[in-house]
Amino acid sequence: MGVMHWLRARRVLLIFPLVLLWVFASALPAASVTKAQVDAACADSKAALDEWDAAAARAGEALARYNEVNEELEGVSLRVLQLRDRIDEKQTDVSDIRERVVGRAVEMYMDGGSQVTEFVLSSSSVDEVLTGQEFLQVVTEEDISSLDHLAALKNDMVRWQEELKVDQERLAVLNQEALDVAQLMEDAMNKKEAAYRTLSADCRKLRSDYDAQLAAAAAAAAARQKGAAGGVPASVTAGFICPMSSGAVHFINDWGFPRSGGRGHKGTDVFAPMGQPVYAVVSGNVRAYTNSLGGNSVWLTADNRTGYYYAHLSSWGPGISTGVYVSKGDVIGYNGNSGNAYGGAPHVHFQIHPGGGSPMNPYFTLKAACG
Numbered sequence: 001m002g003v004m005h006w007l008r009a010r011r012v013l014l015i016f017p018l019v020l021l022w023v024f025a026s027a028l029p030a031a032s033v034t035k036a037q038v039d040a041a042c043a044d045s046k047a048a049l050d051e052w053d054a055a056a057a058r059a060g061e062a063l064a065r066y067n068e069v070n071e072e073l074e075g076v077s078l079r080v081l082q083l084r085d086r087i088d089e090k091q092t093d094v095s096d097i098r099e100r101v102v103g104r105a106v107e108m109y110m111d112g113g114s115q116v117t118e119f120v121l122s123s124s125s126v127d128e129v130l131t132g133q134e135f136l137q138v139v140t141e142e143d144i145s146s147l148d149h150l151a152a153l154k155n156d157m158v159r160w161q162e163e164l165k166v167d168q169e170r171l172a173v174l175n176q177e178a179l180d181v182a183q184l185m186e187d188a189m190n191k192k193e194a195a196y197r198t199l200s201a202d203c204r205k206l207r208s209d210y211d212a213q214l215a216a217a218a219a220a221a222a223a224r225q226k227g228a229a230g231g232v233p234a235s236v237t238a239g240f241i242c243p244m245s246s247g248a249v250h251f252i253n254d255w256g257f258p259r260s261g262g263r264g265h266k267g268t269d270v271f272a273p274m275g276q277p278v279y280a281v282v283s284g285n286v287r288a289y290t291n292s293l294g295g296n297s298v299w300l301t302a303d304n305r306t307g308y309y310y311a312h313l314s315s316w317g318p319g320i321s322t323g324v325y326v327s328k329g330d331v332i333g334y335n336g337n338s339g340n341a342y343g344g345a346p347h348v349h350f351q352i353h354p355g356g357g358s359p360m361n362p363y364f365t366l367k368a369a370c371g
Helices: 003-027 035-041 043-111 115-122 126-131 133-138 141-197 201-222 363-370
Strands: 268-271 277-279 284-291 295-302 307-313 331-334 347-353
Touching: 035 043, 035 201, 043 141, 043 201, 268 363, 295 331, 307 331
Parallel strands: none
Antiparallel strands: 268 347, 277 331, 284 295, 295 307, 307 347
16 A cells, blocks of 8 residues: 555544544534533522522512413403393393283273273382282283293392392402502513623523523423424424513413403413513514504514414514514514503513414423523
8 A cells, every 4th residue: 555545544534533523413412501500600690690580480470360360350251241141131021021011901901991990090110010919810821921931030130230240349359450460560570681681691591591401391291292282393493582582571381271252372471571672583574463352463474384473562663564574583573562461461472373374382482492
């Protein structure tokens, strides 16, 4: 073997292990972050981190109560509507029966020649006529049946009116409590964001990576669930970023929670301070519009046709209008409580629609991106 040939062969032998090492290193997952590493990186920001965690805990408690109040509020509101509809419907029945029986009394009065004539003339009200003994002695069985039905309806309506009064009083209490707890939520979110801004860059980075690892493990477990509640495959949301500053947001897995009209919640409510910038989680085309439920809303269609829905924005971002193409990270709006969230804690109702179809639970995708 010549010297040059030997040198070339040796060079290949030296390079080949390096190539293998590079290939295998590329295939391996990034090194995991430990709790000890987070603690070390955050040692110089411990007071701020403690305040951030405390604010997050307060936000969690407020959010739990917020959901409890709003769930009861939905139930009581629905009962009030149903009672009102029932009372209105039966009021029509009462009027029909009264009209028919009063017509019968008028016929007997016009016929004359009976003791009813004098009784009708001396009675002070229609109800007195209808319940008087003289009238009941001469009416037919059909009339009596109608009167019995009328009495039963009137008793029902008295009971429903009492129930309606109780529910309306409870509704007033719940509405005020919802406003109070919404304020608690907003205060907690503002304190959380303020504490996050004082954390060191290393602390933010490692804490975010650590939280993302925990979220990824939870997402993997959730993926084994069947149906939309199990979340969105990571391949569908490649490159996804948090829709607001990760240090400012707070949310839970509220998929399926009850909503007005018997609906189930088909998204995740991401809470943050009022006016917080809201970002495009991926690149794509936007449609900006307003509706009664979502208020100021944005539908973002990614290049892979997956849809992302943002609702309750206080306003849209600069230059955002239907047909505009945005890049990932562009500001598409600002956090608010428009639409049917008016008066509540500021948040973005967020949905993911793989392929533009039915929504799937976005919680695990958000958790992995926001920590």
